Amino acid sequence: MPDIGLAPAPTDTPVLQVDDLTVRFKRRNTDVAAVNGATFALRRGETLTILGESGSGKSVSLKALMGLLPGYAQIQGKIWLDGKEILGLPPAELAKLRGGAISMIFQEPMAALDPVYTIGEQIAETIVQHEGVDHRTAMLRARGLLERVKIPSPERRLKNYPHEMSGGMRQRAMIALALACSPSVLLADEPTTALDVTVQIQVLLLLRQLQQELGMAIVFVTHDVGVAAEISDRIAVMYAGRFVESGTTREIMRDPRHPYTQGLLASTVHGAMRGAKLETIPGTPPNLASLPPGCAFAPRCRYAIDACRAGDVPVVTGPTGAMVRCVRAAETVAA
Amino acid sequence: MSAAMKLDPRDRGGPAQPLLSVEGLKKYFPVRGGLLNRQVATVQAVDDVSFSVRKGETLGIVGESGCGKSTTARLLMRLMDPDSGSIVFDGDPVGERAGITVNEMRRQMQMVFQDSYTSLNPRMTMAESIAYAPRMHGTPRKEAFDRAETLLAQVGLNPRQYARRYPHELSGGQRQRVNIARALALEPRLVILDEAVAALDKSGEAQVLNLLGDLKSRFNLTYLFISHDLNVVEYMSDRVMVMYLGRVVETGPVEQIYRKPRHPYTRALFASKPTLDPDRRTTEMPLTGDPPNPINPPSGCRFRTRCAFAQAVCAEKPPPLAAPLDGETAEGAPHLVACHLPEAQAAMGVSAHA
Numbered sequence: 001m002p003d004i005g006l007a008p009a010p011t012d013t014p015v016l017q018v019d020d021l022t023v024r025f026k027r028r029n030t031d032v033a034a035v036n037g038a039t040f041a042l043r044r045g046e047t048l049t050i051l052g053e054s055g056s057g058k059s060v061s062l063k064a065l066m067g068l069l070p071g072y073a074q075i076q077g078k079i080w081l082d083g084k085e086i087l088g089l090p091p092a093e094l095a096k097l098r099g100g101a102i103s104m105i106f107q108e109p110m111a112a113l114d115p116v117y118t119i120g121e122q123i124a125e126t127i128v129q130h131e132g133v134d135h136r137t138a139m140l141r142a143r144g145l146l147e148r149v150k151i152p153s154p155e156r157r158l159k160n161y162p163h164e165m166s167g168g169m170r171q172r173a174m175i176a177l178a179l180a181c182s183p184s185v186l187l188a189d190e191p192t193t194a195l196d197v198t199v200q201i202q203v204l205l206l207l208r209q210l211q212q213e214l215g216m217a218i219v220f221v222t223h224d225v226g227v228a229a230e231i232s233d234r235i236a237v238m239y240a241g242r243f244v245e246s247g248t249t250r251e252i253m254r255d256p257r258h259p260y261t262q263g264l265l266a267s268t269v270h271g272a273m274r275g276a277k278l279e280t281i282p283g284t285p286p287n288l289a290s291l292p293p294g295c296a297f298a299p300r301c302r303y304a305i306d307a308c309r310a311g312d313v314p315v316v317t318g319p320t321g322a323m324v325r326c327v328r329a330a331e332t333v334a335a
Numbered sequence: 336m337s338a339a340m341k342l343d344p345r346d347r348g349g350p351a352q353p354l355l356s357v358e359g360l361k362k363y364f365p366v367r368g369g370l371l372n373r374q375v376a377t378v379q380a381v382d383d384v385s386f387s388v389r390k391g392e393t394l395g396i397v398g399e400s401g402c403g404k405s406t407t408a409r410l411l412m413r414l415m416d417p418d419s420g421s422i423v424f425d426g427d428p429v430g431e432r433a434g435i436t437v438n439e440m441r442r443q444m445q446m447v448f449q450d451s452y453t454s455l456n457p458r459m460t461m462a463e464s465i466a467y468a469p470r471m472h473g474t475p476r477k478e479a480f481d482r483a484e485t486l487l488a489q490v491g492l493n494p495r496q497y498a499r500r501y502p503h504e505l506s507g508g509q510r511q512r513v514n515i516a517r518a519l520a521l522e523p524r525l526v527i528l529d530e531a532v533a534a535l536d537k538s539g540e541a542q543v544l545n546l547l548g549d550l551k552s553r554f555n556l557t558y559l560f561i562s563h564d565l566n567v568v569e570y571m572s573d574r575v576m577v578m579y580l581g582r583v584v585e586t587g588p589v590e591q592i593y594r595k596p597r598h599p600y601t602r603a604l605f606a607s608k609p610t611l612d613p614d615r616r617t618t619e620m621p622l623t624g625d626p627p628n629p630i631n632p633p634s635g636c637r638f639r640t641r642c643a644f645a646q647a648v649c650a651e652k653p654p655p656l657a658a659p660l661d662g663e664t665a666e667g668a669p670h671l672v673a674c675h676l677p678e679a680q681a682a683m684g685v686s687a688h689a
Contacts, residue, residue, distance in 0.1 A: 053536040152624075166625040167400075196399035197565065198622045201607040205620055223536065226609030230616055249613040267541035270611065271569035271593060277548070278541040278570075284506050 013083070014041035015184045015217050016065075016102075021077035023057070023064050023241075032288045034060040036241040037077075042185065045211060047218040049228040049249075051264075052238035055285055058221045061238075062187045065219070066104050067094045082184055100130045103178040104187040107194050109170035113162040119146070119173045120158030126180045145176040148213075149206060168199035172206065179210065188220045192227060204230050225268045229253055237261045240286055240296035247322030257324040260297045295327065303328050343555060345443065345524065346390070348426045354525055354557050355411070355444075356387035360420035362406055366630060376630045380406040382581040384420075385656075388525065393551070393558040395572030395589070397565060399604075401629050402578040404561045408529045411559070412446050413437045425524075442472065445518035449530035451510035455502040455517075461487065462498040465517045472521065479520075486516040489553075490546060508539030512546065519554065527559045532567060544571065565608050569593050574668055577601050580629055580637040583656055587670030597659050597672040597680040600638045636675065644679035 023035040035057040042048050050058040063069050065079060067086075079087045081102055086094065098104075106112040114122055123145055124138035133141075139158070146154035149172040162170055171191060178186060188207070192200040208231065211218060220231050228235050229249060236246035237258065245258040256262045263281035283300040286292060292299060298308040308327045316329040361383055366376040381403040388394045396404045410417045413430070421428060424443065428434030448454045455464055465483035470476060484494035490512040502510055511531060518526055528547070532540040544567065551558060560571045568575060569589060576586040577598065585598040596602045606621035622641055627633060633640045639649040658669065660677035674680050 053538065166628075168625040196563065196626070198399065198604060198607040199625055201609070201617055202620050202623065204609075205617065224609070225537070226611050229611050229613050230609045232613075253611065253613055264537055267537050268611070269541065269544065269564075269566045269570045271566060274570055274589075278545050280541040280545060281538040284508070284539075 014043050014080075015082055016042040016219070017078075017080040018065070019078040019080075021061065021064060021079065022075070023060050023069065024074045025072065026074055027072060030289050033291055034241055034288055035064065036291075038238075038241075038243060040236060040243070040246070042217040042219065044184070044217055045215045047211065047220055047231055047233045049220045049222060049232035049235045050238050051222060051225065051228050051235050051252075053223055053264075053285065055288065056238045057241035057288075058238050059189050060241075062104065062189050062219065062221055065185075066098060066102065066187055068104075096130070099126050099178075099183075100181045101183055102185045102187065103181070103183040104189065105171075105174050105178045105191045107190040109167075109174040110162060112174055113170065113177070115162055118159050118161055119165075119176075123173075123177050123180050126177060130181045141180070142176070145180060146173070148179070148210070149173070149176045151176070167195060168202065171195060171199075171203055175203075175206070175210070179214065179216075182214060183216055186216050186218045188218055190222055191220075193222070193224070200227070201230075207231065225253075225265060237264070240288065240291060242296065242325065243323070244297065244326070245322075245324045247318075247320070251320065251322050257322075257329060258297075258326050259301045259303050263300075295325075303331070343524070346425070350390055352390075352426055353387035353423075354390045354425055355559075356423045357411070358385045358421045358423075360384040360407065360410055360422070361418045362403075362410055362415065363418055378629050379581050379632055380629060381410060381417075384578075384581075384583055386576055386583065386586065388557055388559060390524075391555065391557055392573040393560050393571055395568040395575045396559065396561045396578060397563065397568045397575060397604075398578035399563060399626055401580065401626055403581040403629075404578050405529055406581075407578075408446060408527050408559070408561055411527060412441065412444065442521050443523050444525045444527065445521060445523040446527040446529060447511070447514050447518050447531045449533050451507055451514055451534065452502055454514050455510060457502050460499045460501060461492075461505075461513050462494070464502075464513065465520050468517070469520050482520065483516070486519055487513070489519075489550070490516045491542075492516075506539070508535050508542060511535060511539075511543055515543075515546065515550070519550065522554070523556070525557045525559065527561070529561045530563065531560075533562065533564065540567070547571070565605060577604070580626060580632050582637060582653070582673065584638065584673050585671065586656070588668050591670045595670075597670070598638075598674050599642050599644055599679050603641075636673070642679070644676055646676065648675045 018038060018040050021035055021038040025032040025034060038061055040048060050061065052058045064075050075087060078085060086097060120139055120142050123142035124135060127133060127138040127141050128135060143154050143158055146157055151157050151169060151172050165173060192203050195203060222228055232249045234246065235249055235252040236243045239260050245261045252261060256265055266279040267281060269278065281300055286296050294309040294311055295313045298304040313325050313327055315323055315325050317323050360381055362381040364378040364380055365374040366378060368375045384407060398404050409415050411422060424435065424440050429440045430437050462480055462483040465486055466479035469479040484498055487494040487497055492509060492512055532543050535543060550556060562568050572589045575589050575592045577584050579600050585592065585601045596605055603621040610616060624641060627640055635651050636649040636654050639645040654673045654675045656671045656673045659672050659680055672680055
């Protein structure tokens with residue numbers, strides 16, 4: 001049986017639970033509703049992908065989990081990490097969690113790593129900060145981490161500055177840094193988007209393998225349907241700050257039920273479409289500063305009826321736990 | 336398509352003559368450093384690249400970052416001068432006494448860039464941007480602006496709504512439509528699309544790809560379509576050219592390249608493509624490591640340091656771009672491979688995941 005990234009048997013208690021998370025950016029004249037009630041739970045060893053286009057609120061959701069949003073962001077809802085509520089913790093307590101129980105990797109390692117410290121120093125510093133061990137021990141651990149993320153000649157690479165490494169190598173170094181204190185949750189914000197395709201697949205395979213070995217839960221954010229299919233156990237599709245559909249990777253890829261998910265998959269170009277016109281979703285995503293009432297996708301949806309624009313959209317949950325937020329869920333399946 | 340082609344009064348050599356042919360294109364960039372800012376190394380960005388584009392076709396150029404695909408585009412447009420090599424546009428050498436000038440070539444060859452925002456002057460309205468080049472080439476103001484509005488409508492933007500807007504007032508997809516309209520304003524015959532949809536969301540990408548298809552048949556255009564996205568290149572192209580570290584490693588009809596790739600690099604590239612199927616996930620790394628630095632690339636075949644088949648001969652001399660060594664040839668456009676070893680070219684190992 002080849003390794004296809006299936007997680008070790010998950011235990012029942014979620015390591016991360018998010019309940020009705022909302023994020024608004026309120027400034028003098030604007031009120032942008034970036035995340036409008038995101039709810040999900042994640043078990044050990046599980047990968048959830050938040051799939052969405054730019055401006056859908058997927059990255060903002062991650063930053064809210066990590067406590068990285070600017071002060072004027074209004075965050076509401078509940079976030080439990082390992083059973084402990086973390087939203088609204090004082091900054092000092094939050095700093096203990098960040099890089100410890102919960103850590104994050106980004107699209108641009110060059111921006112996430114400190115250019116004036118070597119990779120070894122950066123990883124060791126995190127370990128010293130969180131675990132209070134001495135510098136020598138921390139350096140040894142750092143070397144082990146570089147080996148773990150398959151950086152060749154780790155001893156030498158410890159002494160490298162970020163600019164001395166290639167893009168793929170920097171991404172591995174950032175993963176090593178994020179895993180330094182064995183987090184229970186790893187947040188991954190488009191970590192392969194800036195990489196070449198031959199390097200991207202290496203990083204995806206590495207993440208799958210590390211998850212099997214270490215058992216952390218991963219929240220993976222991407223706009224790329226192909227990447228989502230490679231990495232996820234479950235996929236949640238986000239549109240205008242809301243999950244419009246979620247389910248297992250198989251359910252979403254094979255049998256998408258929300259018209260937006262259907263449109264997103266249909267407009268994802270692949271070779272078999274040669275010569276045919278691509279199906280497109282008409283129009284553009286809504287302005288988050290003035291969301292329409294009812295379903296935010298209704299203005300672009302070919303199945304939209306009056307009820308869609310009227311008010312709150314019912315959530316339909318299937319027997320397998322798959323969720324779809326659509327007034328016409330029952331009918332669009334047949335369509 | 337070819338019937339419509341003959342109507343173009345600018346056509347010189349008939350349909351059999353390539354619209355663009357490039358021979359031995361080369362561009363090295365010096366790397367300076369040290370106390371006296373001396374040249375310490377050379378980036379061999381484009382090294383002896385030759386190809387041709389037929390009238391009415393779309394040639395896709397695919398490769399990873401640093402492979403020289405964008406430098407090639409810039410050399411063709413003469414946004415930078417090549418170190419050596421010749422460019423012939425419909426039979427006329429470009430920039431030579433016997434041929435046409437660079438300006439004359441640019442009337443017939445235009446380019447669309449990846450970044451839709453920095454491509455546009457932030458202080459010009461959409462109509463001004465589109466009308467700019469025709470006005471520079473002598474079109475009266477009124478006529479140029481009328482034509483700009485027509486073009487806006489042709490790329491799917493209502494001129495009443497968009498002609499007077501500024502770049503920051505449009506979405507990325509809309510701005511890219513304006514860039515396409517501007518490229519078409521001089522009625523070019525060849526349009527170079529350099530990662531033109533790479534910055535767009537999936538739905539915007541599909542819209543722009545459909546638009547490009549429509550415009551191509553409407554204006555009898557020929558495309559040079561440059562992208563790192565293997566799926567988009569397969570969808571758009573008639574022929575494909577694969578580049579690696581400044582050289583062409585394989586070229587041929589799109590079906591041949593995608594169904595029966597010969598070069599070990601091409602096969603690894605396709606095998607790295609995410610599968611879109613959760614039951615057939617990639618389980619083995621097709622390649623390890625990053626592409627080598629184009630400063631001091633490997634001798635001989637540049638792929639040999641990552642190639643599973645590499646032998647001594649691969650380090651000795653660069654392989655020529657030639658028909659596959661096992662003698663199998665394709666009908667129509669030739670399928671050419673730059674590889675010394677017939678056993679490395681055995682077409683296998685690529686699962687044809689759609």
